Amino acid sequence: MSETEKDVERQCREFRQMFESLRREIGKVIVGHEGIVDNVLISLFCGGHVLLEGVPGLGKTLLVRTLSAALTLEFRRIQFTPDLMPADIIGTNIIMEDRTTGKRQFQFQRGPIFGQVILADEINRATPKTQSAMLEAMQEHSVTTGGQIHKLPEPFIVLATQNPIEQEGTYPLPEAQLDRFFFKVLVPYSNREELGMILDRTTTAKSPQAKAIIGTEQIIASQELVKRVAVAAHVQDYAIRLVLATHPDGEYASEITNRFIRYGSSPRGVQALVLSAKVRAMLDERYHISFSDVNDSVLPALRHRILLNFEGQAEGIQNDDILNQILQDTPKTLEKNINVP
Numbered sequence: 001m002s003e004t005e006k007d008v009e010r011q012c013r014e015f016r017q018m019f020e021s022l023r024r025e026i027g028k029v030i031v032g033h034e035g036i037v038d039n040v041l042i043s044l045f046c047g048g049h050v051l052l053e054g055v056p057g058l059g060k061t062l063l064v065r066t067l068s069a070a071l072t073l074e075f076r077r078i079q080f081t082p083d084l085m086p087a088d089i090i091g092t093n094i095i096m097e098d099r100t101t102g103k104r105q106f107q108f109q110r111g112p113i114f115g116q117v118i119l120a121d122e123i124n125r126a127t128p129k130t131q132s133a134m135l136e137a138m139q140e141h142s143v144t145t146g147g148q149i150h151k152l153p154e155p156f157i158v159l160a161t162q163n164p165i166e167q168e169g170t171y172p173l174p175e176a177q178l179d180r181f182f183f184k185v186l187v188p189y190s191n192r193e194e195l196g197m198i199l200d201r202t203t204t205a206k207s208p209q210a211k212a213i214i215g216t217e218q219i220i221a222s223q224e225l226v227k228r229v230a231v232a233a234h235v236q237d238y239a240i241r242l243v244l245a246t247h248p249d250g251e252y253a254s255e256i257t258n259r260f261i262r263y264g265s266s267p268r269g270v271q272a273l274v275l276s277a278k279v280r281a282m283l284d285e286r287y288h289i290s291f292s293d294v295n296d297s298v299l300p301a302l303r304h305r306i307l308l309n310f311e312g313q314a315e316g317i318q319n320d321d322i323l324n325q326i327l328q329d330t331p332k333t334l335e336k337n338i339n340v341p
Helices: 003-027 034-046 060-069 086-090 133-140 192-202 216-227 233-244 255-260 267-283 291-302 310-315 319-329
Strands: 049-053 075-079 091-097 104-110 117-121 142-145 148-151 157-162 181-186 261-263
Touching: 003 034, 003 060, 003 216, 003 267, 034 049, 034 060, 034 157, 034 181, 034 216, 034 267, 049 060, 060 075, 060 117, 060 157, 086 091, 086 133, 091 142, 104 148, 133 142, 133 157, 181 267, 181 291, 216 267, 233 267, 233 291, 255 261, 255 310, 255 319, 267 291, 291 319
Parallel strands: 049 157, 049 181, 075 117, 117 157
Antiparallel strands: 091 104, 142 148
16 A cells, blocks of 8 residues: 555544544534434535524524534524624624724624624525525625625534424525525434433433534545545446436436426535535545445435426425435436446
């Protein structure tokens, strides 16, 4: 084994240890939901944002707070409400007077978006105008105000929560904003055993807390390491065809796609599939991604990137049902794709 290979193996081993350490710290506070925790951590190491959807009281906000406690990153919480304005998020220019010269000038006062781990709580309660203030920050990691661009600190991750059942006083997230979320994760109810553990931790004197164990440099280095994981041409082509299968009337569209989907996934969908598959491969002690790594990420990566048509909405079709059918209909390899570059 060459020195380069030994170095890569060491880095991947350290990455797995880091990931497992974060799992344990979060597990001190969060009961169950291991798959949800893994998806949030995968997004973190891919440099992506997460939309957590679930009814109130399931621990979505607690999960984000616990993650921030396990990281030595600057944490900011933004409580979204109907009267929240864009300037309340990104900041605003105010007139400041120099005490020495008496000269007045505009000075930019930073808003709560200038953090590293941003909890966007109940994000669908803000108006579309306010929600649009998040678009540049989530994509470009910067905000523009008064003709000046202000860079956000790195790493930067938005963890947003929303309630799927309460409609009064809420505004659906625009498709452009949904597309900027790396994953959409559904938070289910806890089972009987988990509820018992929750009571043991919250109704007794025990109050476990997570401690900060991972810092900025480690996360940025890990994000770069993830990009270096190999992906074979035929596996990459499989991920591409899965995304193309969400496009109605396209070459790879299945019957269910043509019937129920109005718009399919953007290229961000296949980026999320491949990047998250690279993390899953490293966690499985492999340095190349497999078909199963891609399959495991299809639902969280694509469920918010497909838009149902009127028939799909009228039939009550779920996006996950369509994606599961696409997984069944899409072959792993095609003869004509053997020589894909």
